[in-house]
Amino acid sequence: MLEGVNVALGVTGSIAAVKTVELAHELRRQGATVRGVMTGSAQGIIHPWAVEFATxxxxxxxxxxSVEHVDLCGYDGWADVLLIAPATANTVGKIAGAVDDTPVTTCATTALGADTPVVIAPAMHEPMYDHPxxxxxxxxxxxxxVDFVDPRIEEGKAKIASEEAIVSDVARAAGDRPLAGQHVVVTSGATSEAIDPVRVITNRSSGKMGRAVAQACYVRGADVTLVHDGPDVPYATVRPVESAAExxxxxxxxxADADTLVxxxxxxxxxxxxxxxxxxxGQELTLALEPTPKLIDEIRAEYPELPIVGFKTETSGDEGAMIEQARRTLERAGLAFVIANDASVMGSETTCALLVHADDAARYEGTKAGLGGEIADSIAAMLGIGSTDS
Structure with a gap:
C-alpha cells in the first residue's frame, strides 16, 4: 500500500507516543521508508533510540x-508525506498559528508551505479535544x-486512531486519488440465513477480499460504503447486514447515489x-430451502446505467471454465468486468484470480490487498479517470 513512499513521522508529547514503535513498523510493513522527528516532550515518553530502531x-x-525541516519537508524535500502521530492539542494549536518552536511544528509549517501532504492523528483527553x-x-x-485521522473516543479520552486507519489515510494522502469524488459501494463477506434464533445457514467467506477492495478504493480517494456482516472499518461507511434480504x-x-458497485x-x-x-x-429435520434473489440482477434492473463489478467463485480449478462462467455472468447482468476465483482461497490472505473483461482476461496471483488495488485501478480506468501505484 505504501511501496516507495517516504514518511516523515512526527511524534509529540502524548502518552500515545508509546505506540510509535508499532506504528513505524506497520508503515514499513506496508512498504514505506520512515524517518522520525520528535519534540522534547515526546522524548520524555519514548526514547529517540526506540524510534531510531523502529525506523x-x-x-x-x-x-x-543542517535545516532538517527543509531537507525533510521543503520544496523537493525527502518526505512524500508528513505524518504527525500522535498530535497533542498543543501541537495542533501551534500548527494553526504557524508557531515553530519544536522540530515537529517547524516541519509542519515547512510542509504546508511546500504543499507536502500532511496527515495528523490527534490524541488527548476528551475534554481537551472538545475545547472550542x-x-x-x-x-x-x-x-x-491537512487530513485528520479521527481519534477513538473511549474512557474519557480521544485515543489515537488505529494503525489501520492511520496507514490508510497516509496512503490516501500520498497517492494520486484517481477516485476522488466517486462513491463506491462494496458488498463483502458471507450472509447468514436464520433457521431458528440460534442456528444459521452460512458459508466460508471471511470478507477479507471485500475489505481489501473497500480499502483500496478509499486509498485512491473514493467515498466508500461497505455492506457486510462484519466489524466497523476506518476507511468506509459500514452498512451492517446479516441476511441476503438485508x-x-x-x-x-x-x-441510489453510487458511481460503482463492487x-x-x-x-x-x-x-x-x-x-x-x-x-x-436430536430430532429428524428437513429444511425447505428457497432461492434468494440475485443481488446483481436486482440492482441492474433498478439502476441500468450503474457500473457493476462482479465476483464469480468456482470449485473446478479449470481456468478456462472459470472464464467461461464469468463471461456468462458478465453478459447476463451487463457487468463492467468480473473477478473469477477458486473457492479454495476463502479465508486466506493470498489469492489467485482472473480479471475477466468482455474481450480479455488477466491473471493475478498474490495478496488480497494487492488484488484490491488492481480492482480499484481497473475501476478508475473504467471510469476514465486514470490509475495510481499507491
Missing amino acids: DNDVVTEITG GVLEAIDTVAEWG MLAATREAC SVAAISDYTVEASDEKLRS
Whole structure:
C-alpha cells in the first residue's frame, strides 16, 4: 500500500507516543521508508533510540544548521508525506498559528508551505479535544488541506486512531486519488440465513477480499460504503447486514447515489423460513430451502446505467471454465468486468484470480490487498479517470 513512499513521522508529547514503535513498523510493513522527528516532550515518553530502531533511520530531535525541516519537508524535500502521530492539542494549536518552536511544528509549517501532504492523528483527553479553541484549530488546519485521522473516543479520552486507519489515510494522502469524488459501494463477506434464533445457514467467506477492495478504493480517494456482516472499518461507511434480504435492501439504498458497485459478497443462494423458537436437537429435520434473489440482477434492473463489478467463485480449478462462467455472468447482468476465483482461497490472505473483461482476461496471483488495488485501478480506468501505484 505504501511501496516507495517516504514518511516523515512526527511524534509529540502524548502518552500515545508509546505506540510509535508499532506504528513505524506497520508503515514499513506496508512498504514505506520512515524517518522520525520528535519534540522534547515526546522524548520524555519514548526514547529517540526506540524510534531510531523502529525506523532504521536517524531521528531528528532538534533543528540545527543542517535545516532538517527543509531537507525533510521543503520544496523537493525527502518526505512524500508528513505524518504527525500522535498530535497533542498543543501541537495542533501551534500548527494553526504557524508557531515553530519544536522540530515537529517547524516541519509542519515547512510542509504546508511546500504543499507536502500532511496527515495528523490527534490524541488527548476528551475534554481537551472538545475545547472550542482546539476544534477551531483543527477546522482551520483541515481547511488548508491537512487530513485528520479521527481519534477513538473511549474512557474519557480521544485515543489515537488505529494503525489501520492511520496507514490508510497516509496512503490516501500520498497517492494520486484517481477516485476522488466517486462513491463506491462494496458488498463483502458471507450472509447468514436464520433457521431458528440460534442456528444459521452460512458459508466460508471471511470478507477479507471485500475489505481489501473497500480499502483500496478509499486509498485512491473514493467515498466508500461497505455492506457486510462484519466489524466497523476506518476507511468506509459500514452498512451492517446479516441476511441476503438485508444485504439486497442496504445495497439498493446505498446505490441510489453510487458511481460503482463492487459485488464481492458470497451471498446466500438459499434461505429458509425460520422458526420463532429454538429447534430441539436430536430430532429428524428437513429444511425447505428457497432461492434468494440475485443481488446483481436486482440492482441492474433498478439502476441500468450503474457500473457493476462482479465476483464469480468456482470449485473446478479449470481456468478456462472459470472464464467461461464469468463471461456468462458478465453478459447476463451487463457487468463492467468480473473477478473469477477458486473457492479454495476463502479465508486466506493470498489469492489467485482472473480479471475477466468482455474481450480479455488477466491473471493475478498474490495478496488480497494487492488484488484490491488492481480492482480499484481497473475501476478508475473504467471510469476514465486514470490509475495510481499507491
